[in-house]
Amino acid sequence: MSGRHAWIDASAGVAGDMLLGALLDAGADISVVQAAIDAVAPDSVRISTTEVTRAGLRARKAHVAALTGSPPHRTWASIRTMLTGLDQPVRDPAISVFARLAEAEARVHGVAADDVHFHEVGALDSIADVIGVCAALHDLGITSVSCGAVAVGSGHVRGAHGRLPVPVPAVAELSRGWQVFAGGDGELATPTGMALVRALAEVCEHLPPMTLDVVGVGAGGRDLPDRANVVRVLVGAAAGGDGADAVLVEANVDDLDPRLWPGVLAGLLELGAADAWLTPIVMKKGRPAHTLSVLCAPATVPRVRDHIFENTTTLGVRESPRRKTPLERLFVTVEVPGGTIAVKVGHRDGVILQAMPEFDEVTAVARAVGRPERVVLQQALSAAAERGLVTGNRLAC
Numbered sequence: 001m002s003g004r005h006a007w008i009d010a011s012a013g014v015a016g017d018m019l020l021g022a023l024l025d026a027g028a029d030i031s032v033v034q035a036a037i038d039a040v041a042p043d044s045v046r047i048s049t050t051e052v053t054r055a056g057l058r059a060r061k062a063h064v065a066a067l068t069g070s071p072p073h074r075t076w077a078s079i080r081t082m083l084t085g086l087d088q089p090v091r092d093p094a095i096s097v098f099a100r101l102a103e104a105e106a107r108v109h110g111v112a113a114d115d116v117h118f119h120e121v122g123a124l125d126s127i128a129d130v131i132g133v134c135a136a137l138h139d140l141g142i143t144s145v146s147c148g149a150v151a152v153g154s155g156h157v158r159g160a161h162g163r164l165p166v167p168v169p170a171v172a173e174l175s176r177g178w179q180v181f182a183g184g185d186g187e188l189a190t191p192t193g194m195a196l197v198r199a200l201a202e203v204c205e206h207l208p209p210m211t212l213d214v215v216g217v218g219a220g221g222r223d224l225p226d227r228a229n230v231v232r233v234l235v236g237a238a239a240g241g242d243g244a245d246a247v248l249v250e251a252n253v254d255d256l257d258p259r260l261w262p263g264v265l266a267g268l269l270e271l272g273a274a275d276a277w278l279t280p281i282v283m284k285k286g287r288p289a290h291t292l293s294v295l296c297a298p299a300t301v302p303r304v305r306d307h308i309f310e311n312t313t314t315l316g317v318r319e320s321p322r323r324k325t326p327l328e329r330l331f332v333t334v335e336v337p338g339g340t341i342a343v344k345v346g347h348r349d350g351v352i353l354q355a356m357p358e359f360d361e362v363t364a365v366a367r368a369v370g371r372p373e374r375v376v377l378q379q380a381l382s383a384a385a386e387r388g389l390v391t392g393n394r395l396a397c
Ligand SMILES: O=C([S-])c1cc(C(=O)S)c[n+]([C@@H]2O[C@H](COP(=O)(O)O)[C@@H](O)[C@H]2O)c1
Pocket: 015, 016, 105, 108, 117, 118, 119, 120, 121, 122, 126, 157, 159, 160, 161, 164, 168, 169, 170, 171, 187, 190, 191, 192, 193
């Protein structure tokens, strides 16, 4: 696996500064985080951390000190403009986080997302938390994130909106489609924390099998006697050595013009899905239909989801984590009359299990020389066999 996976333990709640503290505790470089924040809001905030204890457990508390006065209200549109100063790997997730917040606030207050006025969540410290978390993830080389069920709290809280029930409306809205539970008194999950989870974590899951590398513990502001007010981030490589994390995205569809399916499948592969296929099914009420299945890397899920909603008639998608164990593979070019063809060789522990000519190249040579594909395929297989590329043989060094 190329990148690292981070699993967020939000079983005691989540807030932007808690997540930032956890990632800094896991080893993210604070100067890299500060530089990303400075790129958006120069000389505005200073990030620091201290070691604290929460219910007797060591944790790192992130502090965001304002160096200037922060304007009380910001619109989503103005924050989006501020974020353009960031490098793409930090900017894209930061925009996704604020877009989530804007959509949630828009639904809560009954206004258009672009017109949403953030109050507390638009303050400099929230902006710093979001940018800081995205920069820290990038600095740690984390390429996929998942998170368990989130404790949201209970009771009431007082803020710019007056007295709000917990989970506060924005958190409730952001929680749709995610596993949540009360988990205790007070506001345990804040809008910024929940937006970070929803924008960055591809799936809600228990701790996935992984070779654990580092555990970061981020402290919340309160020290509760009965439970540690912390977010933990467990960072490592997904289990299976070369096995990569994958997500299966599926939808049952019974009313799409069938002529549209080839374009839907091709589009999914173009945007980076590892595979996309249709299975004929008979749905409720005896309706013939199709299951669309898409296997992709966790980071590709948001694009896959968007593509399915934009290009099919489905009203929802299902997502489930999967583990892929790819065979090691290499390509060997063989010569056939009239051209060359790449042969994909799958092997394990140095023994060849598969040697198959790439069929697109078989087709290209067959067309170029005017011979049937099956003849060119056989010629490529024979050429591969002459090179010793057959099942059971050891790979030549
Ligand atoms: O700023 C806004 S619009 C805001 C909306 C809501 C709603 O639920 S609506 C709640 N809050 C409260 O702000 C503070 C700070 O939140 P952060 O995400 O910035 O940590 C928190 O207590 C929210 O309940 C703000």
